[in-house]
Amino acid sequence: MSFSPSWACPAPRRLRAGVPRGDDRLLPVYGGDVPAPVVSPYRTTGGVLFGTFAYSLVTVATCLAWLALGGPAAVYGWTIGLFVVQLVAVFLAAGWATRTVLWQ
Numbered sequence: 001m002s003f004s005p006s007w008a009c010p011a012p013r014r015l016r017a018g019v020p021r022g023d024d025r026l027l028p029v030y031g032g033d034v035p036a037p038v039v040s041p042y043r044t045t046g047g048v049l050f051g052t053f054a055y056s057l058v059t060v061a062t063c064l065a066w067l068a069l070g071g072p073a074a075v076y077g078w079t080i081g082l083f084v085v086q087l088v089a090v091f092l093a094a095g096w097a098t099r100t101v102l103w104q
Helices: 036-068 073-102
Strands: 013-016 026-029
16 A cells, blocks of 8 residues: 555546657646646746747847848847847756756
């Protein structure tokens, strides 16, 4: 008989991924009765990753605008600055996600 504390969430159910190539990998799926504190770190991490992705789109749009305008010097500084900030944001988001998944 194994001990399961009252605060422990149930083990995830395993469902077929439904990959069209016939891949039989399994995906963990949590039921609707999982307490909010269990999924909260993953939702926060998802928000951080989505925010980083959205910021990356803004950076790409700025770079495309710079190219479309013929490379004006005034926009060049903004483009380089946004790109440097994007590199830092991607590094921090990857670190956040790694910490959440591996060390919590």
